[in-house]
Amino acid sequence: MVSYLVTILSLVAIISILGLALNLQWGLCGMVNFGIAGFFALGAYTAALVDLAGAGTLVATVAAAAVCGIACALVALVSLRLSDEYLAILTLGFGEVVRLVVLNEEWLTHGSLGLPGIPRPFWGLIPEEQYEYWFLGMLGGVILLLFLALEKLLRSPFGRAIRAVREDDVVAATLGKDVVKLRVKVFALGGVIIGIAGAFHSFYMTYIDPSQFSAILTAYVFMAVIAGGRASNSGLLLGSVGLMAVIEGTRFLKDIFNIFDATQLSAIRLILIGLGLILLLIFRPQGCFAEYRLKIKKPEKEPRKASVQTETRTT
Amino acid sequence: MLSVTGVTKAFGGIAALREAQFSADTRRITGIIGPNGAGKSTLLYVVGGLITPDAGKVMLDGEDITELPPFKRAHLGLVRTFQISRELSELTVLENLLLARPGQSGETIWKNFFLPGRVRAEEEAAIERACAILERVGLRHLADNPARALSGGQKKLLELCRALMIDPKIILLDEPGAGVSPPMRVQISEVIRSLRDEGVTFVIIEHDMDMIARLCDRVYVFAEGKNLTDGSFSDIVADQRVIDAYLGGLD
Known part of the structure; x- marks a missing residue:
C-alpha cells in the first residue's frame, strides 16, 4: 500500500510540474498549449536518448529542458503573426507530429517497442528498496524549487507584464512592452519546465513508449490548472493532487459496487471526472485559489484625515 | 513637436x-x-x-x-x-499603473533572481510615484481594487x-x-x-x-x-x- 501511494505521488509530482508550466504559459500569459503531451514526449525521449548514450542523467535533463525550450520558442514564434486561437491549433498539431515521429522513426525511438533500460539518477548510490522514496523526494525538491522560482516571478514586474499581455496585448504594447519578446520568453520557459518533467518521467519509468504520451495527459494538466485556479501555483498543486485522488480513487469503486465490470467502471470514472469538473466550474468558476494581486496598505488612517480637515476649516 | x-x-x-x-x-x-x-x-x-x-x-x-x-x-x-x-481588468488599479513604468529591471527574468535589491528599490519607487498620481486624481483609495470594478x-x-x-x-x-x-x-x-x-x-x-x-x-x-x-x-x-x-x- 505504501509503495502504491509513493507511485501515485510520483505521478502527481510529474503532472504538477507540467501544470506549473501550463500555469505560466496559459494561466499567466494566456497562451494556450494543447500540445503538452507532445512537448512532454519530446522531453522524455530527448532525456532517454541522451541518458542511454551514457551522458548521465544531469546532462540528459539539461538536454531535455533545452530541446523543449527551443521547440516551444519556435512554435510561439511561428504563431506570433496569427491570432491567439492559432497557437492552440499549432500546439495541437505539434503534439501530433511528435507522436507520429516517435512512432515511425524506429532507428531512433524503436517505434512502438519503446526505449527500455533508461539509467536513473543516483542509481547504485541508494539502496534499491529505498529508491522509490528517494526519487519521490527528488521530485519534491524539483517542485519546491520550481514553485518558489515561479512564485517569485509571478510577483515580479515580469509577472505583471505577462498578465497584462494576457488581459490586452494592445494596451501592453502601447505602454511600452515588447509583447512578442514576452510571449516567446514565457512559452520557452514553459517548455524548459515541460522538458524537465519529461526527463523525470523517463527516469521514473526507465522504459518509455508512445502510449505513455496520449492526448488525455494534456487534458489532465488543463483540468488540474482549471480546478486549482488559473494563474495560482498553490491552487495548481492542490488541483493536481485532487485530480489524481479522483482518478485513482475511482479505481476502488469496483470493490464497493460489484455490479459493474471493469470496462463499465473505467467509463464511469471518466464520467465522474467530467461531472466533477462541470460542478466545479458552475459553483467555483475561478478555481480553488484566486490569482495573486499586489496589495498595498491603505494610505492614511481616518483620524488623521479628519484632523487635516478640521485644520483647514479653522484656518 | x-x-x-x-x-x-x-x-x-x-x-x-x-x-x-x-x-x-x-x-x-x-x-x-x-x-x-x-x-x-x-x-x-x-x-x-x-x-x-x-x-x-x-x-x-x-x-x-x-x-x-x-x-x-x-x-x-x-x-x-x-x-x-x-x-487591464484583472490587474489592480495600482498594478495597471506600475505596469506602465519604463525601465524596470524586474521585467527581465534573471534580474529578479540575481539583482533582487535593485528590483525591489525600483518597485518601491514606482509604487510611490503611482500612489502620488492616484492621490492627485482622487483614485488613491481604490489602488488595491481590480480595475474592472471602476466606473x-x-x-x-x-x-x-x-x-x-x-x-x-x-x-x-x-x-x-x-x-x-x-x-x-x-x-x-x-x-x-x-x-x-x-x-x-x-x-x-x-x-x-x-x-x-x-x-x-x-x-x-x-x-x-x-x-x-x-x-x-x-x-x-x-x-x-x-x-x-x-x-x-x-x-
Missing part, C-alpha cells in the same frame, strides 16, 4: 484618411474634431503606431516614427488612451494615470469625455490642463464642444478623411464649412 503629413489610409475600398496632416505644438493641447467617420480615430491609431498608413509621415521631434512599433513609441514618450477604456469615468482617469507613469512627452486622448458624467468630465479637464502647464503635450479627439473650447489651444477639423480647417476654437466655430460638415453639407 509631433507632426503628421500627407497621411493616407484605405480599408478595402474606403479611404479613411486622405492626405491628412496636423501638428501638435509642445506644451499645447491640440484638438481634433469632426463628424463621425471623419477619420479621427484612424489618425490617432496611425500616430500611436497601431495602424501603418499607406502613405505619409509621422514625425516626433524631427525623427521619423512612421514605421516604429507602438512599444518603441512609448519609449520615446508617446502614449495613448482608448475611446472605449481598455483597462466608466474612473476607467478614463485610470488610463490617463497609466499614461503618466511613462513620464510622457505627448499623450493622445481618444474621447476622454465619452461616457463620462459631467462632473467627472470637469475633473478630467482639470487634470489635463494642469498637466499641460507642467509641460505635457496633448492631442485630444472629442465630441464634447465645451471640453474642446475649455481645453484646446488649437483645433483641427476633419471631414471625410480630409483636413477641413484649423485654428483657434472661436475661429473654427465661426467657419461656415465646419457647420456644414456637422450638419451633413447642405449645399
Whole structure:
C-alpha cells in the first residue's frame, strides 16, 4: 500500500510540474498549449536518448529542458503573426507530429517497442528498496524549487507584464512592452519546465513508449490548472493532487459496487471526472485559489484625515 | 513637436484618411474634431503606431516614427488612451499603473533572481510615484481594487494615470469625455490642463464642444478623411464649412 501511494505521488509530482508550466504559459500569459503531451514526449525521449548514450542523467535533463525550450520558442514564434486561437491549433498539431515521429522513426525511438533500460539518477548510490522514496523526494525538491522560482516571478514586474499581455496585448504594447519578446520568453520557459518533467518521467519509468504520451495527459494538466485556479501555483498543486485522488480513487469503486465490470467502471470514472469538473466550474468558476494581486496598505488612517480637515476649516 | 503629413489610409475600398496632416505644438493641447467617420480615430491609431498608413509621415521631434512599433513609441514618450477604456481588468488599479513604468529591471527574468535589491528599490519607487498620481486624481483609495470594478469615468482617469507613469512627452486622448458624467468630465479637464502647464503635450479627439473650447489651444477639423480647417476654437466655430460638415453639407 505504501509503495502504491509513493507511485501515485510520483505521478502527481510529474503532472504538477507540467501544470506549473501550463500555469505560466496559459494561466499567466494566456497562451494556450494543447500540445503538452507532445512537448512532454519530446522531453522524455530527448532525456532517454541522451541518458542511454551514457551522458548521465544531469546532462540528459539539461538536454531535455533545452530541446523543449527551443521547440516551444519556435512554435510561439511561428504563431506570433496569427491570432491567439492559432497557437492552440499549432500546439495541437505539434503534439501530433511528435507522436507520429516517435512512432515511425524506429532507428531512433524503436517505434512502438519503446526505449527500455533508461539509467536513473543516483542509481547504485541508494539502496534499491529505498529508491522509490528517494526519487519521490527528488521530485519534491524539483517542485519546491520550481514553485518558489515561479512564485517569485509571478510577483515580479515580469509577472505583471505577462498578465497584462494576457488581459490586452494592445494596451501592453502601447505602454511600452515588447509583447512578442514576452510571449516567446514565457512559452520557452514553459517548455524548459515541460522538458524537465519529461526527463523525470523517463527516469521514473526507465522504459518509455508512445502510449505513455496520449492526448488525455494534456487534458489532465488543463483540468488540474482549471480546478486549482488559473494563474495560482498553490491552487495548481492542490488541483493536481485532487485530480489524481479522483482518478485513482475511482479505481476502488469496483470493490464497493460489484455490479459493474471493469470496462463499465473505467467509463464511469471518466464520467465522474467530467461531472466533477462541470460542478466545479458552475459553483467555483475561478478555481480553488484566486490569482495573486499586489496589495498595498491603505494610505492614511481616518483620524488623521479628519484632523487635516478640521485644520483647514479653522484656518 | 509631433507632426503628421500627407497621411493616407484605405480599408478595402474606403479611404479613411486622405492626405491628412496636423501638428501638435509642445506644451499645447491640440484638438481634433469632426463628424463621425471623419477619420479621427484612424489618425490617432496611425500616430500611436497601431495602424501603418499607406502613405505619409509621422514625425516626433524631427525623427521619423512612421514605421516604429507602438512599444518603441512609448519609449520615446508617446502614449495613448482608448475611446472605449481598455483597462487591464484583472490587474489592480495600482498594478495597471506600475505596469506602465519604463525601465524596470524586474521585467527581465534573471534580474529578479540575481539583482533582487535593485528590483525591489525600483518597485518601491514606482509604487510611490503611482500612489502620488492616484492621490492627485482622487483614485488613491481604490489602488488595491481590480480595475474592472471602476466606473466608466474612473476607467478614463485610470488610463490617463497609466499614461503618466511613462513620464510622457505627448499623450493622445481618444474621447476622454465619452461616457463620462459631467462632473467627472470637469475633473478630467482639470487634470489635463494642469498637466499641460507642467509641460505635457496633448492631442485630444472629442465630441464634447465645451471640453474642446475649455481645453484646446488649437483645433483641427476633419471631414471625410480630409483636413477641413484649423485654428483657434472661436475661429473654427465661426467657419461656415465646419457647420456644414456637422450638419451633413447642405449645399
